[in-house]
Amino acid sequence: MKILIANTLYHPDSVGGAEISTRLLAEGLVKAGMEVCVVCATGAGVDRISRLNGVKVYHLRSVNVYWPHKPKKHSSVVKLIWHAIDLHNVIMSRKLKNIIARERPDIVNTSNLSCLSIDIWRVARNANVPIVHTARDYYLMCPTSTMFSGAKPCERQCGMCSLYAGPKRAASASVDVAVGVSRFVLQKHVDNGFFPSAMRTEVISNCYVPLDDAVPMKRASKYESGPVRLGVLGRVSPEKGLEVLFEQLLADHSLEWTLAIGGKGDAEYLGELKENYADPRVEFLGQVKPGEFLEAIDILIVPSKWNEPFGRVTVEAYSHGVPVVAANTGGIPEVIEPGSNLLFDMEQPHTLIDKLRDAVKLLQDTSLHDRLRQYAEGFSVAAMVDAYIDVYQTALTKPVLKNVA
Template sequence: MHVLIANTLYYPDVVGGSEVSTQILAEGLVAAGVNVSVVCVTETGEDRMCRINGVNVHYLRLANLYWPYTTRRRMLFMKAIWHAFDVQNVFMARRLQKIVEREKPDIVSTSNLSCLSLGIWGIARRAGLPIVHTIRDYYLMCPAALMFSKGKSCRKQCSTCALYAAPRKIKSSQVDVVIGVSDFILQQHMTRGFFPRASAAHVINDCYLPPHPAEMRLPPPRLPGFGAHDAKVARIGVLGRVSPEKGIEIVAQQLLAQRTLPQWRLYIAGTGAPAYVDKLRRKYADPRIEFMGRVDPRAFFAGIDVLVVPSIWREPFGRVTVEAYAQGVPVVGANSGAIPSVIEPESALVFDIERPSTLIGKLDAALALRAIPGFRERLMSHAQAFRPDRMVDAYLEIYQKVLAAAPLAAPLEGLGQQM
């Protein structure tokens, strides 16, 4: 079996969970004896191919107005042109076609396709290749891929997003099998009419990033920002991208306003737009609040008592939750998106994002878990459902079933036709 995986970015260009999951999947398939190629986008240089841990990785230089993965602000009209071109990027599609012709895969597995081209679905269809697509965000429904505007999560598409999504919805009919990283994100698309001809829809949760075996033999390093540990002080952590939709301000505001946790410290780890991070530092200039920047996750989890995932936007999955569980750390999550479905059910540590004051009660409950014998082991056991090998095995099973079934896409003449 030869699988061609298409995702916007790939190692070493990592900005989020999609790139991590794609690499785990690609290398896990290679370990299972599958021939794997990956095609992705890069900002600079010429088109090139590298072999990384057994995977042929094709890096295609972006063909659009600008590279979107920077904090630089763009004028509205430039964004509009960028997204309009991204809907049908014929220049990228032509290069994708050459990759398909060169690699001759048995199946095309797509994920995030921003900066690449949805034309890869048409290319695969004309070549008679089955298409499996994984939904990881709202890219098909929203230009920003977040469904988040003016400080709130969008409950429905605005007219601009609906116009943007219309051609993508039409193209989604070319997909044979659709996968969601959570049932929530899958249903958000299926109920809006995406993937109308898919023969099957599945949920395969993302996985946590496994630590290197050498790291497991050593205790996690101590981060200097934690200082000396006082058992009377509740150490509360937030880890991830520092941006408005992540709800970090909710945690800071509620901790500063409450009276039931007399001693606490809040550790905010992650990076974001410098202007926004500086704004938070000024607004919450309290000695109990520490901005730590980029950190080693394992070291961070070793230094906190509870993790909070306070996302305002409707998270498609929330990998940081299962990463914390894998280290035995309890998690308090917002009732937004797929977060509640990942929270360990027995603890039920979910607060109401519309009533932020409910966070404090859940923090009290999470801190009380430390006195329960075996609570860490219970959380770590829950994390086993999100092991990397389980994710890889689930994809492999779907690929095998797709290839064993009757041809889903009859080859069309003229592979070089308009995408």
């Protein structure tokens, strides 16, 4: 079976979890005996082909008014023009058509299509190639891909987003199998009219790969005493809910704690956090090695205000035997280890402290760390690859059309 995967970015260009998941899927499919090529966009240089771990990668130079992954502010008018071009990018569409004609894949698996254009669905359909789409975020529904505005998640599409999503919604009728990285993100799309002709919808969780920057140690089976070491890991940005965490921790006097924050963010926003929540118990570490960071804390906190589609850092923490206290937002509840029951209600932020107390008690459980590591094994690369091969087999049952335009 030959699979063509289309995603906005691919290694070595990476800004988040979508790129990690795409690479793990592509390389996992190769190990499973599939032939795989990837199409991605790049903001520099010229169109080129590279090969990495058995994967053939087409890097297509983006053709639009600006490259969105370069930090720079643009006016609303320029952004509107960018999105209009991105919707049906004629030049990128021509490039994609040529690649599909050259590679002749059995399946086209799309995910984030910013900079590539949803025109790939039309191109694949006209070439009689079945289409599997993976919803990794809210790109099809929201210009920012986050559905987060005014410091809170959007319960529904606003008028502007609905207008933006209209052509994408119509084009999604070409998708034969729709996959979501969580039930939450998949249902959000289905409820808003996406993938109306899909022969199957399926949830396939993202996987994690053991972090190679630290060998997981056999943690002490019992939390001894003193301040509990709390940690937050990932991009530092408003939707991640750090303000909620700070306000609850600083208002509470029942817990002894220290807090380490690992990750980069906008300099201005970081400055505001450090000024507004100055406390000697809080340390901003900047970019860290995730494995080493997780080995240095007792409890990870994921206080996301936005509806995280999945939340890979939770599984990464479990792979190190670290319990996770997380908000009940988006797809996070689907990832939380059920035996720990450490979800707090973002609508009632004081429950965060309650769950932290529960987590500290759980640290006394001699079986906790091994149980969490075992739970993480359920999110393996092999399990994800097997699930995708299964949906590809479903897509291949699509009837062949005749006289395709």
